Amino acid sequence: MAHSTVVIPCFNEARRLPAERIQALGHHPSVDLVLVDDGSTDGTSLALERICRALPLGKARLLVLERNCGKAEAVRRGLLAALEMGSDFVAYLDADLATPGEEMLRILGVLESGSVHAALGSRVAVLGTHIERSATRHYLGRFFATVASLILHLPVYDTQCGAKAFRAGPALAAALSTPFHARWAFDVELIGRLLAAGLTAEDFIEVPLRRWVDVAGSRLRPLQFPLLGWELFRIHLVLARFRRNAEMARVPKALAPAVGDVQEDVG
Numbered sequence: 001m002a003h004s005t006v007v008i009p010c011f012n013e014a015r016r017l018p019a020e021r022i023q024a025l026g027h028h029p030s031v032d033l034v035l036v037d038d039g040s041t042d043g044t045s046l047a048l049e050r051i052c053r054a055l056p057l058g059k060a061r062l063l064v065l066e067r068n069c070g071k072a073e074a075v076r077r078g079l080l081a082a083l084e085m086g087s088d089f090v091a092y093l094d095a096d097l098a099t100p101g102e103e104m105l106r107i108l109g110v111l112e113s114g115s116v117h118a119a120l121g122s123r124v125a126v127l128g129t130h131i132e133r134s135a136t137r138h139y140l141g142r143f144f145a146t147v148a149s150l151i152l153h154l155p156v157y158d159t160q161c162g163a164k165a166f167r168a169g170p171a172l173a174a175a176l177s178t179p180f181h182a183r184w185a186f187d188v189e190l191i192g193r194l195l196a197a198g199l200t201a202e203d204f205i206e207v208p209l210r211r212w213v214d215v216a217g218s219r220l221r222p223l224q225f226p227l228l229g230w231e232l233f234r235i236h237l238v239l240a241r242f243r244r245n246a247e248m249a250r251v252p253k254a255l256a257p258a259v260g261d262v263q264e265d266v267g
Contacts, residue, residue: 003110004165005087006104007078009071010095014043016215018097019051025056025093025101031108032085033060039068041195046144061085072186076176083168083176088112090172096215104163111165117172118191120156121163122206129256132213144228148188151236154201159188161209171197175248181238186229192239195242199239222240 006025010017028035033055035048045064051058053147062083062177075092089111093104107143111119125131125138133141141160148159166172175193182187191204242262 002030002088003032003086003091004030004091004101004108004112005032005034005085006108007036007075007082007090007092008072009036009038009075009078009092009094010040010044010048011038011042011068011071012040012042012045012055013095014040014256016096017044017047017194019054021052021108021220023039023054023095025104026051026059028105031105032058032076032078032082032087034081034085035062037062037064038071038074070183070217072157072180072183072189075186076180079166079172080176082175089165089167091165091166092162099161099163099212101211103209104165104212107163107165110205111167114205116205117167117169117203118194118205120158120191120206121205121212122158123163123212124157125186125206126210129209130211130213134214137214144185144232147229148185149238151232152188152192152195153215154191154195154204156191156204157206159191160185161212163209164190166194171199174249182231182235185235185260186230188232189235189238191216192235193242196239196243198246198250 002041023034035047035051037048049063052062053136061081063078065077071179079090079092089108091104093099105122107119107121121130123133126135141158141265144158145159171194174197175190180189182189
């Protein structure tokens with residue numbers, strides 16, 4: 001049976017952490033959890049410890065960061081920990097479980113049953129689904145996703161849904177090898193890194209969610225969306241450099257002696 005690990009990053013979530021629902025996800029026989037406390041200053045760490053104790057031994061791991069590093073770094077470190085545990089598939093999920101645990105399991109199921117390397121939750125409000133999202137956030141999100149798609153050269157509908165799953169492999173390891181430059185839009189940077197590491201559009205799939213409910217308390221306010229625009233510009237520059245480095249790393253080894261000879265001649 002495939003082994004999956006879901007990373008849940010948390011920062012000062014003590015008051016709204018859905019502990020019972022997280023425990024229910026952890027009780028799934030093929031899913032383990034990595035709970036990341038991103039330097040919280042409230043009772044989040046204690047709440048996460050209780051969740052770990054409520055689950056069978058080895059089903060949940062608590063990773064405590066000494067200081068607040070931001071969601072991007074919390075997710076990155078959690079995914080690296082999941083890969084070190086030997087997981088076949090790794091994922092991350094927002095701590096408020098706006099995407100329910102059963103939807104995360106469905107995303108993992110799509111990934112495990114096919115050959116793609118990344119399955120991305122997508123908030124598409126169509127008949128038969130229950131997507132609760134404010135009109136302001138929806139339209140700002142559509143504008144953001146359009147620009148992100150142009151930067152990535154990938155027709156992705158929803159880059160910012162906090163539920164994504166990945167197949168373990170060299171591309172993912174390369175994408176996680178260094179901290180993200182983006183703080184809020186790290187999802188876009190991660191997708192771009194995976195593409196630069198050799199994945200193609202055929203390696204991605206979006207999974208329309210059947211249920212997603214916006215939970216009060218989000219730290220990203222509509223007035224901060226201009227910051228996301230600035231981050232997209234920075235990501236565009238960063239990904240160009242990442243692509244160049246990835247291309248250099250893929251230079252055939254047979255060319256290495258020639259490169260060395262040139263360097264010696266110059267010296």
